[in-house]
Amino acid sequence: MKAIQDFYPGHFSYCYGCGRLNEHGYQLKTVWDGDETVSRFTPQPYHTALPGFVYGGLLASLIDCHGTGSASLALAREQNLELAEFNAPRCVTAALHINYQKPTPIGCELEIRGIIKEVKGRKVITEACVIANGEVTVTGEVIAIQVGDDFLLRNNHNQPNNLSK
Secondary structure, X not given: OOOHHHHOOHHHXXXXXXXXXXXXXXXXXXXXXXXXXXXXXXXXXXXXXXXXXXXXXXXXXXXXXXXXXXXXXXXXXXXXXXXXXXXXXXXXXXXXXEEXXXXXXXXXXXXXXXXXXXXXXXXXXXXXXXXXXXXXXXXXXXXXXEEOOOHHHHHOOOOOOOOOX
8 A cells, every 4th residue: 555655746755754766764654544544664773772772752753744644535435535645735833832741662663643633725733742662752733734736946946956965
């Protein structure tokens, strides 16, 4: 099954967390699992905060990117959009709230699960959690806003991103 990120247009595919064209990023993939969304990620030893535990910023970015991916899935479903090459709705984060419940161990696959709380026009609210070894370690909420294809043209006054530098 293809993830929502596989349907993002190229100019929206450089995100460090979920961009398929960012070879240095996490390349998170988000799919439906019934009424929930799911992504998976295995932290590497260099993602450490303290020996044996995952860095909190990484965990926040997993919730963030899972939330925007979930929002894109929700909008596609809401709009009865049949996903095809590069036609997926794209969202950016308007607000992010993270709650660290307990330390997250390194050395296991993390499961990020989300539920859609609200879809209202271009705004989607998603709740998500990170699960390690069957236990919830982080919870969060993402408020995401759908952006148009001209988002980069209207907001980027610099040259195109060169990720090889």
